[in-house]
Amino acid sequence: MTDIELDEIHLDEKYITQIQDGVLFYPCSGYDVKLPISLFAPYVNQFIFADLCEYRNLKNPKFKELINLPSNYKLQKSVIKGAVESDFTQHWNYRSIEPGVRDFKYYDKNTQHRVSVLFRRGYGIYALRDLVSELDVFFYRGDSMGEGGSDARWNTRPSISCTLSKLKDGGLYITDGSNCLQREYSFLKNYQNEYNKKEYPPGRDYFDKSGNMFSCVGEIGPRYGPTFVWKVTKNKDFNDLQSTKNDFERAQKLFFHVNELQNSSDDSNSFYPMTQKSNSL
Numbered sequence: 610m611t612d613i614e615l616d617e618i619h620l621d622e623k624y625i626t627q628i629q630d631g632v633l634f635y636p637c638s639g640y641d642v643k644l645p646i647s648l649f650a651p652y653v654n655q656f657i658f659a660d661l662c663e664y665r666n667l668k669n670p671k672f673k674e675l676i677n678l679p680s681n682y683k684l685q686k687s688v689i690k691g692a693v694e695s696d697f698t699q700h701w702n703y704r705s706i707e708p709g710v711r712d713f714k715y716y717d718k719n720t721q722h723r724v725s726v727l728f729r730r731g732y733g734i735y736a737l738r739d740l741v742s743e744l745d746v747f748f749y750r751g752d753s754m755g756e757g758g759s760d761a762r763w764n765t766r767p768s769i770s771c772t773l774s775k776l777k778d779g780g781l782y783i784t785d786g787s788n789c790l791q792r793e794y795s796f797l798k799n800y801q802n803e804y805n806k807k808e809y810p811p812g813r814d815y816f817d818k819s820g821n822m823f824s825c826v827g828e829i830g831p832r833y834g835p836t837f838v839w840k841v842t843k844n845k846d847f848n849d850l851q852s853t854k855n856d857f858e859r860a861q862k863l864f865f866h867v868n869e870l871q872n873s874s875d876d877s878n879s880f881y882p883m884t885q886k887s888n889s890l
């Protein structure tokens with residue numbers, strides 16, 4: 610591990626070292642890339658950070674500065690694909706942003722381990738749909754509904770079902786419970802906004818309605834409350850292809866900007882109560 614607050618990490622190393630050639634996906638990541646990279650670098654082959662992106666331009670050198678790999682990792686090349694710039698400030702409909710990726714490819718000169726750190730600018734749920742086939746680690750925190758947050762309900766159905774359909778059995782689901790709007794998953798935000806607590810009582814296992822078991826195995830520091838690490842034991846019947854397809858279709862509709870909701874005739878939106886008037890992004 611590199612320069613991170615080690616005293617804030619309460620996670621048995623076995624949960625990290627058991628990952629082999631893994632994929633980590635972090636939607637709405639903003640600039641919060643240092644910790645996931647530092648924690649998982651030797652065990653993950655691909656980091657995918659998906660954001661509408663503040664950087665505006667994929668050529669922005671800021672991307673490289675964010676990558677916090679140990680010094681034995683050398684940059685081999687960086688590849689840009691898709692739209693180098695797309696002026697999303699002109700579009701309220703973020704879904705129409707032309708996606709672009711900047712992929713930094715590194716290798717460890719001691720072990721030859723290769724790792725790609727990929728920044729995808731575009732609409733988050735499309736990144737999950739298009740770039741991720743199997744996921745070892747899902748990472749999502751520091752987000753909110755309105756007030757500069759994304760409004761994107763990653764910790765809520767149907768989006769969470771899309772993520773779980775890609776997460777491997779025993780994969781890690783890491784979150785501070787941001788944007789969790791349903792009781793079914795409310796355990797993800799048990800201690801949200803409790804900043805001063807030093808210790809958390811050992812959690813029990815929780816099941817979602819699809820029979821997936823969430824076991825809290827650690828905590829890796831505060832964001833909007835503690836960021837907990839959940840090991841997900843999948844219900845083996847859960848990855849039904851048709852329901853996954855339906856979940857993605859619904860999630861795409863539901864990752865709306867509030868203006869879109871007002872114009873939408875899709876009844877499924879009423880499943881999710883929305884009270885705030887605007888999204889300041």
Ligand SMILES: C[S@@+](CC[C@H](N)C(=O)[O-])C[C@H]1O[C@@H](n2cnc3c(N)ncnc32)[C@H](O)[C@@H]1O
Pocket residue numbers: 636637638639640641659660661662663703731732733734749750751752753757758759760761832864890
């Ligand atoms: C409140 S910031 C959180 C950043 C980061 N998670 C952190 O903890 O610092 C929300 C981020 O979500 C991004 N965002 C908003 N809507 C999005 C969408 N539909 N898909 C992907 N990213 C989105 C914004 O650009 C912003 O960087």
